[in-house]
Amino acid sequence: MIKQITVFLENKPGRMEEVTGCLADKKINIHALSIADTADFGILRMIVSDHDKAVSALKDKNFMVKTADVIAVAMGHSPGSLHDVLKKLRELDISIEYMYAFTSRSKNYDAIVIMRLENQDATLDKINGSGIQMLGRELLDRLNEV
Amino acid sequence: MERYWNKPIETMEREQLRAVQLEKLLATIQNVYANVPHYREKMRAKGMLPGDIKTLDNLHDLPITTKQDLRDTYPFGLFAVPMEDIVRIHASSGTTGKQTVVGYTRNDIDMWADCMARCLTMAGADRSSRVQVAYGYGLFTGGLGAHYGTEKFGAVTVPASSGNTQRQITMMIDFGVTHLCCTPSYALNIAEVLQEMGYTKDDLNLKAGCFGAEPWSDGMRAEIENRLGIRAYDIYGLSEVMGPAVAHECGHHNGLHIWEDNFIAEITDPDTGMPVRDGQTGDLVVTTISKEGLPLIRYKTRDICALNYETCECGRTHARMSKPAGRSDDMLIIRGVNVFPSQIESVLLSIEEVLPHYQIVVDRVNNADTLTVEIEISETMFTDDVKGIEGFEKKINNRMNSVLGISAKIRFVEPKTIARSEGKAKRVIDNRKI
Secondary structure, eight states: OEEEEEEEEESOTTHHHHHHHHHHHTTOOEEEEEEEEOSSEEEEEEEESSHHHHHHHHHHTTOEEEEEEEEEEEEOSSTTHHHHHHHHHHHTTOOEEEEEEEEOSOSSOOEEEEEEETTHHHHHHHHTTTTOEEEOHHHHHTGGGO | OOOOSSHHHHTOOHHHHHHHHHHHHHHHHHHHHHHOHHHHHHHHHTTOOGGGOOSGGGGGGSOOBOHHHHHHTTTTTTOOSOGGGEEEEEEOOOTTSSOOEEEEEHHHHHHHHHHHHHHHHHTTOOTTOEEEEOSOOSSSHHHHHHHHHHHHHTSEEEOOOSOOHHHHHHHHHHTTOOEEEEOHHHHHHHHHHHHHTTOOGGGOOOOEEEEESSOOOHHHHHHHHHHHTSEEEEEEEETTTTEEEEEEEOTTOSSEEEOTTTEEEEEEOTTTOOBOOTTOOEEEEEEESSOSSSOOSSEEEEEEEOEEOSOOTTSOOSOEEOOOOOBGGGOEEETTEEEOHHHHHHHHHTSTTOOSOEEEEEEEETTEEEEEEEEEOOTTTOOSSHHHHHHHHHHHHHHHHHHHSOOOEEEEEOTTOSOOOSSSOOOEEETTOO
């Protein structure tokens, strides 16, 4: 599993910039991000290069920060590949709470989808051996080299 | 064993206490009639002479005094002694109009200190106690009022005044401070900064605190007691009447004992101004019967409470006022429902995950009142998903609805974005008045 940073953001001008500024100062790279937004607040989810450092840097700036476990699913950057993954998940009766995707320059893993599954801990066994390819933390950090 | 500062007075039989009150009341009426033209005119307008007051019940016939009377006679018009007998002036902040000025003779200061000493005794202090006074010093009555009381009491007084919170905490730790006097919102601020500085409540030697000058809920009391590891006592007062120590809780926390040998308390109906039956809630009206500089006859405090005349388990016979929910001018009317900010606080703090950092915003949109409660999001409320946060929104709103009969828009804000108080907290922003 991969550690994701989750940040509570009020819908106020400049808040997102405060986050990126904070990470830039600490030379932390953002691999992927997404925002779930409501009328009053947003939830920013990020996979970053140095998780622990990012958490403490954001907490120092009084941000409300949590860590969540997510999975990173690798697939080909080609038509239908996400569909195949989702189909398998449905066959395994696994629901997704949220997901977001990014692409990379990696030759082997050029499309990656970050997912949070319902009852994630319990369902992971089902995925292992289903043909769905999950990436570990180490691989994610050096994607462009593989 | 219950300890008292002045046992004969604090436990005096009610019959005898009433006799003391009557004697002092008659002298006060004679005094203001002779020495304060404003009172004389108001009594004459009602066709009254001092001799018409023969019993304590006759007090109800005298005209009410309000803040407006103090403003109309600004600055010194209600003083009953020549200025050479006045030794101190305090003044209200004047945020709701022209400031009001109060004056004290040497005897007044001494009487005030004596009341404060009784309060400190109830809060468990003794002469070896170290009392940090973190109310603001200056024209506000909180700082100097508590200060003179602790000195008279004989405890070690640490005159910290308010603000500079990290230094307050350093002093509390280094000096082994046992008692803290400040507003409840500032006590909470101190607890928060204590944690930020890397200390815990175990680093303090604090036993109790006398907190007042703003309304606060029992939920807030629990919060302060937990975070600072102390017992929190409610102290009541208002500058016009004297300052802090008009009333204070004993260890039974079942109402605040009003020092009735110095103050006569009545409860009147907010609509008719007539006295209510015993035990009913209404406007607290106070007559000072010991003060020389600025005696007040039937002063309408605007605090809403009830009185209990039964002898307390602590042995004190002086009446207990219920913890006031707030001043009548602080009451919010939201779509026709009357609600005190402290009641909203009670609801919020009844939910475990909610921290006592909130702000109430009232507005009017399309001729309808809107109520928004902004709450700082807490660790326990912030889940990884939108659903979880919206669940809390719903939970808070449901409880507001069932307890207070009003619904509010709940808006979560980021940590430390609601201003921390160093004195009286500003909990309500009412945009309707603008």
